[in-house]
Amino acid sequence: MGNIEMGFDLHMDLVQLLSPSGEISKAASKSAKDIERLVRFYRAMTRTRIFDNKAISLQRTGQLGTFASALGQEAIGVGAAAAMEERDVLVPSYRDHAAQFYRGMAMSECLLYWGGDERGSDFKNARGDFPNCVPVATQAPQAVGAAYALMARKEDRVVVTFIGDGGTSNGAFYEALNMAGVWKTPVVFIINNNGWAISTPRELESAAETLAQKGVAAGVEGRQVDGNDVIAVHEVVRRAIDKARSGGGPTLIEALTYRLGDHTTADDASRYRDPEVVRAQWTREPISRLRAYLVSEGAWSKEQEAELHKECAEEVDREVAAYLNASPLNCDAMFEHLYAKLPDTLQWQREEARRFAQRSANGNGNGHG
Amino acid sequence: MAEITLVEAVNLALARAMSEDKDVLLLGEDIGVNGGVFRATNGLQARFGRERVIDTPLAEGGIAGVAVGMAAMGLKPVAEIQFSGFIYPAIDQIINHASRMRNRTRGRLACPMVLRSPCGAGIHAPEHHSESPEAMFAHMPGLRVVAPSSPARAYGLLLASVRDPDPVIFLEPTRLYRLFRQEVEDDGVELPLDACFILREGADATVVTWGAMVPETLAAAEKLEEEGVMIEVIDVATLKPLDVETILRSVEKTGRCVIVHEAPRTAGFGAEVAAEIAERALYSLLAPIKRVTGYDVVVPLAKLEKQYIPSVDRIIDGVRQVMEAS
Numbered sequence: 056m057g058n059i060e061m062g063f064d065l066h067m068d069l070v071q072l073l074s075p076s077g078e079i080s081k082a083a084s085k086s087a088k089d090i091e092r093l094v095r096f097y098r099a100m101t102r103t104r105i106f107d108n109k110a111i112s113l114q115r116t117g118q119l120g121t122f123a124s125a126l127g128q129e130a131i132g133v134g135a136a137a138a139m140e141e142r143d144v145l146v147p148s149y150r151d152h153a154a155q156f157y158r159g160m161a162m163s164e165c166l167l168y169w170g171g172d173e174r175g176s177d178f179k180n181a182r183g184d185f186p187n188c189v190p191v192a193t194q195a196p197q198a199v200g201a202a203y204a205l206m207a208r209k210e211d212r213v214v215v216t217f218i219g220d221g222g223t224s225n226g227a228f229y230e231a232l233n234m235a236g237v238w239k240t241p242v243v244f245i246i247n248n249n250g251w252a253i254s255t256p257r258e259l260e261s262a263a264e265t266l267a268q269k270g271v272a273a274g275v276e277g278r279q280v281d282g283n284d285v286i287a288v289h290e291v292v293r294r295a296i297d298k299a300r301s302g303g304g305p306t307l308i309e310a311l312t313y314r315l316g317d318h319t320t321a322d323d324a325s326r327y328r329d330p331e332v333v334r335a336q337w338t339r340e341p342i343s344r345l346r347a348y349l350v351s352e353g354a355w356s357k358e359q360e361a362e363l364h365k366e367c368a369e370e371v372d373r374e375v376a377a378y379l380n381a382s383p384l385n386c387d388a389m390f391e392h393l394y395a396k397l398p399d400t401l402q403w404q405r406e407e408a409r410r411f412a413q414r415s416a417n418g419n420g421n422g423h424g
Numbered sequence: 425m426a427e428i429t430l431v432e433a434v435n436l437a438l439a440r441a442m443s444e445d446k447d448v449l450l451l452g453e454d455i456g457v458n459g460g461v462f463r464a465t466n467g468l469q470a471r472f473g474r475e476r477v478i479d480t481p482l483a484e485g486g487i488a489g490v491a492v493g494m495a496a497m498g499l500k501p502v503a504e505i506q507f508s509g510f511i512y513p514a515i516d517q518i519i520n521h522a523s524r525m526r527n528r529t530r531g532r533l534a535c536p537m538v539l540r541s542p543c544g545a546g547i548h549a550p551e552h553h554s555e556s557p558e559a560m561f562a563h564m565p566g567l568r569v570v571a572p573s574s575p576a577r578a579y580g581l582l583l584a585s586v587r588d589p590d591p592v593i594f595l596e597p598t599r600l601y602r603l604f605r606q607e608v609e610d611d612g613v614e615l616p617l618d619a620c621f622i623l624r625e626g627a628d629a630t631v632v633t634w635g636a637m638v639p640e641t642l643a644a645a646e647k648l649e650e651e652g653v654m655i656e657v658i659d660v661a662t663l664k665p666l667d668v669e670t671i672l673r674s675v676e677k678t679g680r681c682v683i684v685h686e687a688p689r690t691a692g693f694g695a696e697v698a699a700e701i702a703e704r705a706l707y708s709l710l711a712p713i714k715r716v717t718g719y720d721v722v723v724p725l726a727k728l729e730k731q732y733i734p735s736v737d738r739i740i741d742g743v744r745q746v747m748e749a750s
């Protein structure tokens with residue numbers, strides 16, 4: 056058991072406050088056990104999981120593009136987002152909708168994005184948050200820059216950024232960490248270590264014993280937390296955020312979890328990993344763990360569970376409808392927001408796109424396509 | 425002889441190259457057990473071992489740099505960049521080192537490597553998975569840039585690329601990976617890396633294209649034939665070095681030229697083709713050269729990608745314009 060009061064801990068003992076079977080650690084503070092908050096976490100994780108199920112079935116039925124589910128990793132997004140203030144800035148990767156939903160992103164926005172519609176990145180809430188980042192690790196230096204800006208402008212805001220275990224192999228990640236260390240920017244790096252980068256297992260990504268260690272060489276405090284334990288994630292991230300907010304600089308948090316699903320709907324994980332190993336990991340997943348604790352505290356009932364599922368299913372249905380009924384995109388969208396003002400020299404290209412879109416809509420174009 | 429897809433032809437050529445030369449090895453993300461996200465390297469790790477088919481950490485700059493080092497020391501690495509949208513960190517190594525190792529060392533060291541990458545839009549992929557970066561590479565001295573458009577050309581051109589003593593950027597159009605099958609004989613015969621291919625002869629106009637736009641262009645040619653317009657379709661195949669002569673000879677014959685590419689228009693490789701024709705065959709032209717290209721916009725996400733990619737309709741329209749001009 057790690058002592059989360061410790062400062063710069065080179066051993067980086069794994070912080071866990073809730074065991075896989077739902078027993079709370081003696082090290083958990085009173086506030087960490089705040090039942091109302093834990094119920095909120097539970098609801099948020101469940102909501103994300105129900106959404107993921109639906110998104111996958113939408114993809115399977117041709118109503119959504121490739122989708123990256125967060126199955127089994129809900130605690131990281133929820134625990135971290137809950138530790139942030141609304142004014143803080145999230146710089147996500149592409150698998151962080153658990154955090155994004157917590158921060159107010161609409162499910163329909165997430166669906167638009169994966170459905171191939173740029174409007175999905177124009178968030179109604181958390182408008183300072185960065186959009187999803189697909190080029191792995193490129194978000195990390197941006198997070199440092201964003202944090203630098205907040206520091207330079209003396210704003211009381213911090214940046215939280217996510218990256219995968221695979222992403223920490225990338226030069227951009229090391230560069231970001233290094234700069235954050237030098238400039239003491241108010242940024243919290245969270246590694247979502249789900250054991251896999253598509254088919255590449257963690258041990259082929261790095262010979263380092265832990266990924267949290269990667270902070271050491273950059274002079275950045277590293278922490279390792281059980282990423283399936285939402286209580287511990289929240290505690291560790293909250294402390295890192297407090298530190299950043301009070302001028303203490305960056306923290307690197309490695310959250311250990313497991314990718315229970317395929318990498319994305321375009322992937323077939325049975326090609327490269329043993330389903331038995333995956334099945335075993337289900338005993339560690341975050342939602343049933345927290346439920347066991349809440350139930351043991353008398354804070355959660357079967358009725359509440361059923362009610363929650365019903366609520367979530369209704370919300371998901373509403374959001375799916377909003378996504379499917381979104382106004383159709385027309386070709387002008389390609390030219391909108393390309394620049395603050397479309398240069399005059401590009402107007403004719405937009406005209407040409409319109410002309411051919413019209414012809415194809417009228418069915419009197421030349422040939423197909 | 426088997427009928428195979430373009431991606432299977434890539435696999436066949438890689439297997440052939442590896443079995444005939446022990447110095448050939450593959451590296452990239454998810455290319456081993458998983459066989460690559462498009463299965464281009466399917467089965468190769470099982471066949472040739474983990475030392476010759478390397479699942480790398482997620483680091484494109486590193487993959488390219490490692491390949492440069494391997495190549496300088498006598499191996500023949502074929503590196504895969506999973507999607508060309510992630511090729512940009514590799515460009516430092518390609519431009520600053522791969523392309524000029526021979527030149528800088530006056531021939532003492534060289535860089536016989538291939539950088540393969542899927543490219544192009546049209547498969548409903550997520551963000552940053554639909555780029556067409558060929559012009560950037562074609563701009564750089566010391567590189568060869570190849571874009572296959574059929575299983576047979578993928579096989580022959582990839583074999584030639586692996587055997588070539590200099591660095592080759594090999595851009596595989598994802599849209600064509602499984603679009604059609606073709607008989608490809610695994611005979612180890614390579615295709616030339618300095619020649620365009622005339623896919624269809626015609627006297628009225630020359631249409632120059634490459635990679636993913638070849639099928640649309642051929643479809644346009646068939647439609648145009650119905651109305652009596654015969655176009656000559658040239659698949660550039662190797663953008664650099666460019667076989668200008670074949671293009672010029674065709675344009676001198678037809679007097680008209682349309683250039684079709686998926687990448688954005690401005691400073692696209694079509695501009696280079698047009699400039700060569702303007703410099704060397706201007707007086708043969710009966711009409712201004714016409715480009716039919718992607719728009720100068722960020723390649724859109726799936727919902728609009730069809731409106732971005734030059735359509736058969738737009739190609740036909742472009743050909744009609746050069747036909748009507750004179």
Ligand SMILES: Cc1ncc(C[n+]2csc(CCOP(=O)(O)OP(=O)(O)O)c2C)c(N)n1
Nearest residue numbers: 150189190191219220221222251252253510
């Ligand atoms: C720079 C870059 N290279 C390759 C890819 C293709 N790709 C998408 S996700 C992924 C694996 C990422 O693994 P990890 O960082 O562990 O995140 P996870 O998907 O497991 O959450 C790869 C190789 C990419 N998106 N960006």
Ligand SMILES: [Mg+2]
Nearest residue numbers: 219220251252
């Ligand atoms: Mg991972």
